[in-house]
Amino acid sequence: MLLVEDDELMRRSFTVALERYGYEMKAAADGLAGLELFRDEDFDLLILDVMLPGLDGIGLCRRVRETSLVPVLMMSARGDGLDVVAGLEAGADDYVVKPVDTSVLVARIRSLLRRAAYAPITRAGHAPDDGSAPAEEKVLKFGDLAIDTAGLEVSVCGRPVALTPTELKLLLEFAAHPGVVLERHTLLRNVWDYGWDGDSRVVDLCVQRLRRKLGRDRIETVRGFGYKLRR
Known part of the structure; x- marks a missing residue:
């Protein structure tokens, strides 16, 4: 899972908290570094802060959506409805408002991962071939x-x-x-x-x-x- 958050304290806090829940984490402090990590590795889910230096979270989400359908969870400052709307329009699947309780963040993550498991995708956006027999066509x-x-x-x-x-x-x-x-x-x-x-x-x-x-x-x-x- 990739977390892109410019606030060092929050970045460390979220990373440690989510690792305690068993998630393997990578983190970046700005949008361009996050984009580079995304291009170099495969992630099950991205958590993007809206306000990022270099390339903001909305721009990063748009860049991600050019090549991938990976679930994206946006984090927005409290009360900033414009950020929420812009993030969702850019292709994010859901959002949480900061400050966010870890239990709420984990609930949102689990929900997104369940949807991705229901409709498994690769970076190209196609269901992977696991070699199993085809299901009955409907x-x-x-x-x-x-x-x-x-x-x-x-x-x-x-x-x-x-x-x-x-x-x-x-x-x-x-x-x-x-x-x-x-x-x-x-x-x-x-x-x-x-x-x-x-x-x-x-x-x-x-x-x-x-x-x-x-x-x-x-x-x-x-x-x-x-x-x-x-x-």
């Missing part, structure tokens, strides 16, 4: 959108679409209830594993990313309620 089709629920692959007009684990899990949640309005708090619980009322911006911005990749009219907004996948 393809859901919604117009020119096809979702292979066994191979965890998505295509539009026959062209593959690369989705992050969070985007894929959100799409599968919609596909399991086509035409049904899903409220934001339901999506927060089922996709992000929030056991409490979380920030609905993560849902809204992830839906926006799906629309950019799949087509803007694919997921319909039902004002005052939530979203639904068009049949």
